[in-house]
Amino acid sequence: MNKVVWSVVAALAVSAAPAFAADMPVKAAKVPAAASSPWDVAFGSALMSDYVFRGVTQSGHRPSVAAYVEPRYNINPNLQLYAGVSGESIKFANDAAAEVDFYGGIRPTFGPLALDFGIWEYYYPGGTCFGGFAGGVGVPCPAVLANGNAAKSVASFYELYGKATYTLGDFAFGPTFYYSPNFLNTGAEGEYLSGIVKYTAPASMALAKDIGWYVSGEFGRQWLGTSDAFYNVAAFPNGIKYADYNTWNIGVGFTYKVFTLDLRYSDTDLSKGNCNAFTSDPTAPGAGPDITPINPAGGGSSWCGATFIAKLSIDMTLASLK
Numbered sequence: 170m171n172k173v174v175w176s177v178v179a180a181l182a183v184s185a186a187p188a189f190a191a192d193m194p195v196k197a198a199k200v201p202a203a204a205s206s207p208w209d210v211a212f213g214s215a216l217m218s219d220y221v222f223r224g225v226t227q228s229g230h231r232p233s234v235a236a237y238v239e240p241r242y243n244i245n246p247n248l249q250l251y252a253g254v255s256g257e258s259i260k261f262a263n264d265a266a267a268e269v270d271f272y273g274g275i276r277p278t279f280g281p282l283a284l285d286f287g288i289w290e291y292y293y294p295g296g297t298c299f300g301g302f303a304g305g306v307g308v309p310c311p312a313v314l315a316n317g318n319a320a321k322s323v324a325s326f327y328e329l330y331g332k333a334t335y336t337l338g339d340f341a342f343g344p345t346f347y348y349s350p351n352f353l354n355t356g357a358e359g360e361y362l363s364g365i366v367k368y369t370a371p372a373s374m375a376l377a378k379d380i381g382w383y384v385s386g387e388f389g390r391q392w393l394g395t396s397d398a399f400y401n402v403a404a405f406p407n408g409i410k411y412a413d414y415n416t417w418n419i420g421v422g423f424t425y426k427v428f429t430l431d432l433r434y435s436d437t438d439l440s441k442g443n444c445n446a447f448t449s450d451p452t453a454p455g456a457g458p459d460i461t462p463i464n465p466a467g468g469g470s471s472w473c474g475a476t477f478i479a480k481l482s483i484d485m486t487l488a489s490l491k
Contacts, residue, residue: 170487171304171315174400175236180296181286184376187355188215189363190383192365204270207242207243207244208240208241208242208243209240209241209243209397209485209486209487209488210238210239210240210241210486210487211237211238211239211241211253211485211486212236212237212238212239212461212484212485213236213237213427213482213484213485214235214236214237214482214483215234215235215236215480215481215482215483216232216233216234216235216478216480216481216482217232217233217234217478217479217481218232218255218281218457218477218478218480219231219232219233219476219478220233220235220259221476221478222241223303223389223390223391223416223437224362224416224417224418224435224436224437224439224473225416225437225444225447225448225472225473226260226413226472226473226476227257227259227260227261227268227441227478228257228258228259228260228448229260229452229472230471230472230476231260231458232428233257233258233259233462234257235256235257235258236254236255236256236452237241237253237254237255237256237270238242238253238254238255239251239252239253240252240253241337242488243322243433244280245396247277247278247279248275248276248277248278249275249276249277249278250273250274250275250276251273251274251275251276251277251287251361251387252272252273252358253271253272253273254269254270254271255269255270255272255274256268256269256321257270259293260295261293261320261324262299262314262318262448262449262450262451263293263296263298263299263320263321263322263323263324263449264295264296264297264322264361265293265294265295265296266293266295266296267293267294267295268289268292268293268294269292269293269294270289270291270292271284271289271290271292272287272288272290273287273288274286274288274330274446275287281325281335281336281337282333282334282335283333283334283335283383284331284332284333284334285330285331285332285334285348286330286331286332287327287329287330288327288328288330289327289328289329289330289347290300290325290326290327290470291324291325291326291327291328292325293323293324293467296320296321296322296323296324296346297311297312297318297320297322298311298312298321298322299312299313299314299320299449299451300312300318300483301313301317301319301400301449302312305310305432310322312474314449314451315451315455316450316451316453316454316455316468317455317466317468318445318449318450318451318453318465318468319399319400320331320449321354321355321399322353322452323370324353326349326352326354326357327354328347328348328349329347329348329353329437329452330345330347330348331342331345332345332346332348332366333345334380339368339369339370339371340366340367340368341365341366341367341369342364342365342366342367343364343365343366344362344363344364344365345361345362345364345389346360346361346362346363346367346397347359347360347362352393355396355397355399355400355411356394356395356396356397356399356400356408357393357394357395357396357397357408357411358392358393358394359391359392359393359394360388360391360392361391361392362389362390363387363388363389363390364387364389365385365386365387365390366385366386366387367383367384367385367386368383368384368385369381369383370382370383379425379426380423380424380425381423381424381425382421382424383415383421383422383424384419384420384421385421385422386417386418386419386420387417387418387419388415388416388417389415389416389417390413390414390415390416391413391414391415391416392413393410393411393412393413393434394410395407395408395409395411396408396411398407400446400449402464402465403465404462404465405462409446409463410463411446411447411463412439412447412461414437414438414439414442414443414445414473415437415438416435416436416437416438416439417431417435417436417437418433418434419434420432420433420434420478421433426486427483427484427489428481428482428483429480429481429482429483429484430476430479430480430481431479431480431481431482432456432477432479432480433477433478433479433480434475434476434478435475435476435477435478436474436475436476437473437474438471439473440460440461441459441460441469441471441473441474442459442463442464442467442468442469443461443463443464444469444470444472444473444474445459445464445468445469445470446461446463446471447473448470450470450471450472452470453469453470453471454468454469455468456468457469
């Protein structure tokens with residue numbers, strides 16, 4: 170797996186980021202010609218019918234709200250530094266209060282090629298430790314989940330990422346790569362590689378005045394390592410090897426000035442049993458037919474299944490308001 174990680178990182182270097190293909194930028198931000206300052210701030214908010222991250226619901230298939238603010242500094246028209254903070258409402262197995270993201274990086278641009286490198290911290294405050302008893306293995310926590318799943322009080326983690334976007338006419342495409350040494354604080358490494366394609370209709374094909382549209386899709390693979398002993402089962406007392414999985418989404422979006430309505434289908438090939446082991450879904454049955462080596466009780470989770478997402482967002486910058 171290390172060979173895959175380093176080969177992808179090298180490929181991104183030579184070719185010299187909250188989860189949808191629609192979020193791919195067509196071009197890196199540049200200093201407006203009339204701007205008197207290299208500083209700018211992007212900000213916005215969104216309402217989603219479901220908050221889905223790499224094919225897995227983060228909101229228990231419930232609606233979610235999000236907001237962000239991102240200060241930017243343009244060193245020159247082709248090189249931008251940025252940092253940001255965002256927040257999303259979630260439903261995790263540990264009952265964390267929310268997701269708060271802190272991120273920052275650099276965006277160099279070379280003609281039609283836009284690159285993006287940075288670090289992303291996912292912070293989940295207010296979680297509760299829930300112990301499990303699957304396979305007769307106990308976890309010392311002040312509370313238990315009725316179905317026997319276990320969840321740490323802390324799920325926070327960080328990822329390093331690299332993205333490359335090449336714009337050719339009305340099309341934009343490229344790879345994204347993320348790496349975490351401790352995904353969701355489970356003790357398991359995580360690597361995510363995906364390819365994104367987006368077609369943005371030209372102004373001549375606008376549905377009406379100021380109403381544009383696009384079509385986009387993404388296919389990715391999430392690799393996961395072995396958890397620490399907290400998530401053990403009887404057959405794997407030192408931790409479980411989470412199942413790797415593929416995920417994909419495809420959708421259409423409509424834009425009106427600073428507003429975007431994105432309608433998207435998302436799915437994965439992760440089985441219900443392995444999904445339950447990965448998410449510790451508290452709504453999954455305690456036993457059932459979805460038995461896998463890492464999910465011996467057989468309770469299955471729908472948190473990784475096919476879903477439809479409607480997302481209404483508003484995005485703007487201070488420079489655009491002048």
